Amino acid sequence: MAESAEDVYARVVAAVGADGHLPMPALGDWDIFPWTVVDGAIAPRTLMPPSDEPPRWGEAPDKPCSACVTGFDAERIVWEDPVWVLTHHGRPSGLPLVLTLHTREHLDMGTLDDELASQLGRITNRLVRITESLDHVGRVHVSRFGDGGSHFHQWFVARTARLTNVLGSTALEWDDVLPPGPEDVWRADLHTVATKLANWGGDARA
Secondary structure: OOOOHHHHHHHHHHHHOOOOOOOOOHHHHOOOOOEEEEOOEEEEOOOOOOOOOOOOEOOEOOEOOHHHHOOOOHHHEEEEOOOEEEEEOOOOOOOOEEEEEEEOOOOOOOOOOHHHHHHHHHHHHHHHHHHHOOOOEEEEEEEOOOOOEOOOEEEEEEEEOOOOOOOHHHHHHHHHHOOOOOHHHHHHHHHHHHHHHHHHOOEEOO
């Protein structure tokens, strides 16, 4: 059972007060973060001129694909089968669950054959349905960001129900802003997702 909106809110108020602001996460220092402060107000950053795209992990000798070189960290595997691996990010974060689905083989979105694409659709639908059935999870967002690593990975971002400014595409930013939830609750939800997904095959590892 994920934390309720009241639990999350109480945790934030205990940290910074009802009118306080949580600290800025590290993503505020990223080159691709689109906002800055100008004359005391938030404004878009200056757009840089065009340049060559940097190679992704797995596309250059000095940027090897970690999934292919070292494999997946067994401590982070939630569920797996011969083709797919579902992982967590190593510790609780601000949202109830953030999971990533990977192919074992070094593939990328757009290179999946029809059978793998069909499997991806079925696993995605099951994961969303399972995770949205957890208490206090409002919705699960499914995202694929392909600019960092070239090995297929798709994100599943479960947001807390009834925290009504943690909605839409900003939910992932809130995940870095909100203080982490309790580990026992997080691990119990990982276990629920893993065991229910294993009803269709594969092995629960969480």
